[in-house]
Amino acid sequence: VQKVMANDEQILYKARIHKMYIAGWSIALFYISLKIIIKLFALLAIAEVILLQLKQQGFSATYNTTSSTLWPFLFLLIILAISPLFWIIFSYYSNEFVITNKRVVCKIGVKKMDALLKGVGGITVTQSWLGRMLNYGTICILGQKFYYVSDPYGFKRKIEEAIEN
Numbered sequence: 001v002q003k004v005m006a007n008d009e010q011i012l013y014k015a016r017i018h019k020m021y022i023a024g025w026s027i028a029l030f031y032i033s034l035k036i037i038i039k040l041f042a043l044l045a046i047a048e049v050i051l052l053q054l055k056q057q058g059f060s061a062t063y064n065t066t067s068s069t070l071w072p073f074l075f076l077l078i079i080l081a082i083s084p085l086f087w088i089i090f091s092y093y094s095n096e097f098v099i100t101n102k103r104v105v106c107k108i109g110v111k112k113m114d115a116l117l118k119g120v121g122g123i124t125v126t127q128s129w130l131g132r133m134l135n136y137g138t139i140c141i142l143g144q145k146f147y148y149v150s151d152p153y154g155f156k157r158k159i160e161e162a163i164e165n
Contacts (some may be wrong), residue, residue, distance in 0.1 A: 004114070005100060013158035015097040018136030018150040025088045033081030040077060097139075097149055099158050101165075106146050113144050117163050125152045 005011075091109060098105045104120055106113040120141060127137035137152035138145055141159075149155060 004105070006102070009100045009102050011098055011100055012162055013099040013155065015150055015155045017092055017095045017148045018134065019092075020130075020134055020136055021148040022088055022092050026085055029081070029084050029088070037074070037077050037081060041074060044073065097146065097155060099155070099162050101162060104141060104159055106141065106144070108146065113141065113146075115142055117159070120159060120163065123156045123159055125156050127152065 094107075094109055096105070096107045098107075101117075103114060103116045124140040125137050126140075131137045131152075136148050136150050138147050139149050139152050139155060140146075
């Protein structure tokens with residue numbers, strides 16, 4: 001945001017996405033990944049049992065039935081399960097909500113909303129009951145919604161103060 005600021009512009013307030021954004025997505029991804037890993041590991045174990053039974057019945061199987069062959073596959077599954085977490089952390093740190101003495105800049109990844117303070121009309125804030133408890137919510141500025149903003153009423157108050165000054 002500082003790259004697009006004019007020389008006489010000053011940052012009055014800066015907000016980020018609430019940490020609940022990371023926590024919520026992390027818990028959901030962990031749960032889904034854990035279920036997938038458990039099911040795939042169970043399938044591999046079943047496949048080993050079937051191959052052992054076929055080998056005992058005289059079928060020639062060239063598959064190594066030791067459990068050490070499962071560890072590289074399990075390691076790969078764990079890496080794949082953790083990789084979305086890096087995207088979540090990256091998106092958390094790449095999102096900014098900045099109020100300067102001239103404008104409001106909201107940046108979420110590559111999406112950016114830039115509006116002069118004079119042009120900002122009604123700002124609406126909505127919060128769920130959990131959002132009220134943890135102090136995060138959704139801000140709507142010029143028809144665009146920004147989710148999981150920390151201290152949304154403080155952000156709205158700072159915009160209104162900047163408009164008055």
